[in-house]
Amino acid sequence: MDMQEPMRSHLATLPCPTFTSSPWVSGPPLSQRRVAIISTAGIHRRSDRPFEAMAGDYRVIPKECTAGDLVMTHLSTNFDRTGFQQDWNVVFPLDRLRELASNSSIGSVADYHYSFMGAAEPAEMEEAARKLAGLLIGDHVDAVLLVPV
C-alpha cells in the first residue's frame, strides 16, 4: 500500500537516530523461546494512566489482558485506528502469540508485555528501555517482538 501525501513528507522529516554499533544476541531455537511484545501504539489497560506527553514512559500489559481491557491514547491522529477497533490483534497480537505457544511454534508467552507511545523521541525512550531490559530478563524473556503502529 503506497503511503499518501502529506504523510509521506511528514515522516521523511522525522528525526531518525543512527547507531555506530550493531548489537546481536543469540539464543535458543524459536520453539524454545519465551516471547514478550513491546508495542509503540500508545495502548494500555483501561484503568491505567493515559499517554499524555512525549516522555518515553511505558505501561505494563499483563498476559491475561483481553481485547476489551485495552484502549489507545496515542497522541497522533495520522494513523488508522479502525483496525484496532475491529480487532486488537492487528496492533497487539497477543491472541496470535498464545496460539503459537499452544502449537509449540514458540516456547511460551511472557507474563508481562509493554507499551510506549511511539511519538516520543527515541532518546526519551532509552532510559525506560534499559529499565525494561531488567524486567524482561526477570520474566525469563529471550525474544522481544517490537511492534510499531
Add this chain to the structure above:
Amino acid sequence: MGALAHYLEAEGLPTTQISLIREHTETIKPPRALWVPFELGRPLGLPNDPAFQRRVLLAALELFDLPEGPVLVDFPDDVPEQAVDARDSLDNLACPVSFAPLSQEKTETEKLLSAFRSEVTEFRSWYDLGLNKRGYSAIAYFSPDAAGRLLIDFVQEEPLQFPEDISSPAAALRFAAQDLKAFYYESVLSRPDFALPNTSEFNRWFWQKTAAGRVLKAVREICLHSNDEQLRMTGGMLLVPLDQA
C-alpha cells in the same frame, strides 16, 4: 521502534521487529526487522484474519533463527484491496448541516451544533447495539454524550467538565475527539445498510461529510487562536489528521 531494539539488544535481549517505514529501518539498522507494506496503524495487516496475522507474526519471529545480522526482510504480500466501495452508503449516514431544524435566529455555529446533536443521537442506538454484541468498545474516557457535550461546551466557550485523571483541557479535547471518532466508527460497523468501509473512505466520510468532523475542525480553529500553548499544540497537530486539515 528500531532505537528500542538497539537499546534492548545492547542489554542482552534478542529482539525482532515489524517495520512499517522501510526508510527509517534502513537508517537505524535494528538487529532483526520484517518490513510490511501495510498502512500505518495496522502492523499485522488485516483485522479479523487470524491466518494472515499469524503469517506476519511468524515471519517476524523466525528471524530469531538466522545466524547473524542485522537483517531486514520484506514480507511478500500486501493486504487484498477491499472490493466494496462504501462511498454512497456512508454518505447517506451523515446528518448534513442543512438537515438541522432551521431557524432564522440561528447562527452557523448553532446550526452546526444542532446537526451534531442529531447525528450523535441517531448513531447512539447503533453504537449501543454493537457494544452489546461485542461486549467492549475502543472508547477510553468519554461516552458519546459526554464527548459531544465537552466539544460543544468548548465551542460555546462554556466551562469544560472532564474526569479528574485527565490533566488538562487540551488532553480532554484530544481524548474526546478520539472517543467520538471511535463512536462513529463502531456505530457504522453495526448498521445493516452499508458495507465495511476501508480506512480512507471512513476518514473522507467522517471529516468531510459529518457534522462531527466539522465540529472538530471548529474546535481546532479555536485552539489555534488560544492563549494556552497546550491548546495551540493540540489544535495544530492532534485533533485533525494532516490530510484532512
